[in-house]
Amino acid sequence: MLLLQVIVGGLLLGAIYALFSSGLTLIWGMMNFINFAHGEFVMLGMYVALMIVVWLGGGPAVFGIASAFALFVLGVAIYLSLIRHVTRGPMLAQILSTFGLALLLRYTAFWIFSANVVSLPQTSLGGTLNIFGILVPAAQLVAGVTATVITIALHLFLTGTTLGSQLLAVAEDRNAAMLMGIRPDRMQALAWGLAAAGAGIAGALMAISYPWSPSVGETFGLTAFVVVTLGGFGSVPGAMYAGLIIGLIQALSAFYLGPIYKDIVVYALFAALLWFRPQGLLGKA
Amino acid sequence: MLLSAENVSKTFGSLRAVAGANLAIDEGEIIGLIGPNGAGKSTFFNCLAGDTLPTTGRIVFDGRDVTRASPEEHAELGVGRTFQVPATFEDLTVLDNVMVGAFLRHPHRGAAREHALQVLDLVGLGDRQNLRARSLGTPGRKRLEIARVLATGPRLMLLDEALAGLTPVELQQAIALVKKIHQTGVTLVIVEHIMEVIMTLAARVIVFNQGHVIAQGKPADVVRQEAVIEAYLGRGHRNWRKKD
Amino acid sequence: MKAPIALALAFILYPFVFSNAFYLDIGVALLLAAISASAWNIVGGYAGQVSVGHCMFFGAGAYLPLLVYHHWQLPPVVGVPLGIIVSLVLAVIVGMPTFRLTGHYFSMATIAVAELIRLVIGTWDFAGAAIGLQGPAVGRGWWDLTFRGELPYYFIFLAVLIVLLLVISTIERTRFGYYLRAIKAGERAARSLGVPVRRTKLYALMLSAAFTSIAGSLYSIKTGFIDPESGFGILVSVQMVIIAALGGAGTLYGPLVGALILIPLQTATNTWFGGGGTGLTYILYGGIIVLIARFEPGGLHEMWHRIAPKFGKRHAA
Numbered sequence: 001m002l003l004l005q006v007i008v009g010g011l012l013l014g015a016i017y018a019l020f021s022s023g024l025t026l027i028w029g030m031m032n033f034i035n036f037a038h039g040e041f042v043m044l045g046m047y048v049a050l051m052i053v054v055w056l057g058g059g060p061a062v063f064g065i066a067s068a069f070a071l072f073v074l075g076v077a078i079y080l081s082l083i084r085h086v087t088r089g090p091m092l093a094q095i096l097s098t099f100g101l102a103l104l105l106r107y108t109a110f111w112i113f114s115a116n117v118v119s120l121p122q123t124s125l126g127g128t129l130n131i132f133g134i135l136v137p138a139a140q141l142v143a144g145v146t147a148t149v150i151t152i153a154l155h156l157f158l159t160g161t162t163l164g165s166q167l168l169a170v171a172e173d174r175n176a177a178m179l180m181g182i183r184p185d186r187m188q189a190l191a192w193g194l195a196a197a198g199a200g201i202a203g204a205l206m207a208i209s210y211p212w213s214p215s216v217g218e219t220f221g222l223t224a225f226v227v228v229t230l231g232g233f234g235s236v237p238g239a240m241y242a243g244l245i246i247g248l249i250q251a252l253s254a255f256y257l258g259p260i261y262k263d264i265v266v267y268a269l270f271a272a273l274l275w276f277r278p279q280g281l282l283g284k285a
Numbered sequence: 286m287l288l289s290a291e292n293v294s295k296t297f298g299s300l301r302a303v304a305g306a307n308l309a310i311d312e313g314e315i316i317g318l319i320g321p322n323g324a325g326k327s328t329f330f331n332c333l334a335g336d337t338l339p340t341t342g343r344i345v346f347d348g349r350d351v352t353r354a355s356p357e358e359h360a361e362l363g364v365g366r367t368f369q370v371p372a373t374f375e376d377l378t379v380l381d382n383v384m385v386g387a388f389l390r391h392p393h394r395g396a397a398r399e400h401a402l403q404v405l406d407l408v409g410l411g412d413r414q415n416l417r418a419r420s421l422g423t424p425g426r427k428r429l430e431i432a433r434v435l436a437t438g439p440r441l442m443l444l445d446e447a448l449a450g451l452t453p454v455e456l457q458q459a460i461a462l463v464k465k466i467h468q469t470g471v472t473l474v475i476v477e478h479i480m481e482v483i484m485t486l487a488a489r490v491i492v493f494n495q496g497h498v499i500a501q502g503k504p505a506d507v508v509r510q511e512a513v514i515e516a517y518l519g520r521g522h523r524n525w526r527k528k529d
Numbered sequence: 530m531k532a533p534i535a536l537a538l539a540f541i542l543y544p545f546v547f548s549n550a551f552y553l554d555i556g557v558a559l560l561l562a563a564i565s566a567s568a569w570n571i572v573g574g575y576a577g578q579v580s581v582g583h584c585m586f587f588g589a590g591a592y593l594p595l596l597v598y599h600h601w602q603l604p605p606v607v608g609v610p611l612g613i614i615v616s617l618v619l620a621v622i623v624g625m626p627t628f629r630l631t632g633h634y635f636s637m638a639t640i641a642v643a644e645l646i647r648l649v650i651g652t653w654d655f656a657g658a659a660i661g662l663q664g665p666a667v668g669r670g671w672w673d674l675t676f677r678g679e680l681p682y683y684f685i686f687l688a689v690l691i692v693l694l695l696v697i698s699t700i701e702r703t704r705f706g707y708y709l710r711a712i713k714a715g716e717r718a719a720r721s722l723g724v725p726v727r728r729t730k731l732y733a734l735m736l737s738a739a740f741t742s743i744a745g746s747l748y749s750i751k752t753g754f755i756d757p758e759s760g761f762g763i764l765v766s767v768q769m770v771i772i773a774a775l776g777g778a779g780t781l782y783g784p785l786v787g788a789l790i791l792i793p794l795q796t797a798t799n800t801w802f803g804g805g806g807t808g809l810t811y812i813l814y815g816g817i818i819v820l821i822a823r824f825e826p827g828g829l830h831e832m833w834h835r836i837a838p839k840f841g842k843r844h845a846a
Binding site: 028032033036082085086091092093094096097100101103104105106107110111218222225226229261263264267270275 | 626627642811823
């Protein structure tokens, strides 16, 4: 029963990994660009949630939407002011733009919020559910399910709506999309907004159940790299499955080896993937 | 026979860019490869240069199967190519650009430099050797690309629209340059839209459409063939008529 | 050849002019930073393969001298070649698979593997876990390289920096150096000219790793102490990247110029902001990196070459 509980907990956290990783993979698919500050977006989502709860006293629905909105605006702003200008530039500029941004966001958070570990005050989502003998904290269940719904919604948006298919058209062939009257710049700004918003919600959802400090951004950023690599670069469904797998692997390694090993196992998996299957599990050989 | 391609095809997903193309080139030829946009010329070209791995078929260069050989190996064996959009090393000087090519057969810097300078004189860029590549205009960069390939000492040169976008005067200079290169014993395959260039330079023309060769022969004969006119009834054909 | 010799002379004279411990400290830190950043520059600057996890090589070089001392009481210097070997192995592990792919994979792999190593070292008792390792408190002989003053370290570091810059300037004039710049300028075109791209990138990474490892060894031998954060922390990598990029990535003196600006600046911010200053220093670092990426990826070197001619013209007119 304990093992089952660990598995369920891992999958619920993995669903959140899937949510924030799908934004990273979307941007990679659209512009062959890796965002080193993606984990910091998640971290900021957590602090937005904290500020809303402390100052306005809103519930999960309120701070979830607030995090999404704040990060959407930040994502678009970062695209317009920074990313747009470096995508055609040298590799050094491409890598350093978001790498520097990550440092800037991370250490600004340290400066403003201090390095102390914080957590949200008890919310209305307290309590533990007993499902067929498996104990699941209600907050984690709600967060995991919400994350899954949003990730699927993102996938449906991309594949099933006009705007979504315009985004994918830019990803497929930028020049062809331009000939069809789509403006790649706008689509990419939208993608950055969506990716950051996804990270923001993911952060807010995790903030309900887990304590954090400004340094979590680095861990989440690396976790997203592993998820995206496992799922195949550019694939939202891939990120979805891979997120669940990584959540599960983390939970199991924490359970069997000890909590400090959960990230070690995941990063080691990443190194192994690069050697043996860089195109990911779902990618084409 | 210097190079032969047998039944080469390449598919991207559901798109069949090259569909069973055949080609045989003898040493010393200048061949023009023409065809409407999207005919698969560029993909076929990339297969010949080792840049794209064909889905099926076999490519043999000088008796060696090079179907799966890398671009580096192609250069080593003596197959050089230029790019449709000039891919000069923008931040390097003109001389350094050519030296990168020259190093292939001249490992030492002094020898590479000397060889590069000779090549620059041949293509007429000798006076601009210390400029950065980015400061050259399109004609200059196309010339530089040709020089760079020439410095690798190729036996076969694949020129991908190396003469497009030039003014009439520049075009005449470029045609003269290609002839000069040919006289040094290099075999050439030229992808070109401008019929005038093909008519002047190529002894044999190969017409590509929908991924395979639909006609080949002497330029004057080929352009009169029904299939070619039909496939090519666009800008190229009319241009040629006007000039005729 | 005049300028390099004048520069070397200035560095040789510096400790005699500014002989108090504070300035000597800055000098030593500056030289070490210039060595690490110059080593990073081989692969990150010249070859354009941007590593953001170079601390893995620095840490390997820093840990091995103290490991051999801690476990077998060997002189720390014995660990220097061992650190280089470990770094070369790491370079192959990271470089071999990723150099087949675009540069982004390499960057991601460097940061992930570096973080993996930091976590492993932090839990591994053999390597001192989170507490770290110490070197000999008192030298048992000259071979332990524990000097009372900073001066000997200053000159050892200066010698290593000069050797490294000589190696790089030699590379600049060989086929290998031209190939590195060609790869940075355009891999596809480089391959079409017969440049063995993957192999060249790997050699560059290995050379870079070896020198970064030496920098790490110098650091730990001098300080006599190492822990996961000072060996494998992300800020170790950040410092190399920012110093090289600030001065001019892919230029011989860029990293040295970057160090000349950044190390005094860092000392100043730490002094001004006191104990809480480190956070602000890294906000500043992040800001500088973003600005370089956005406005001047060529660093001060490129900026100088753009602005200098304009001044020249004004004088002429």
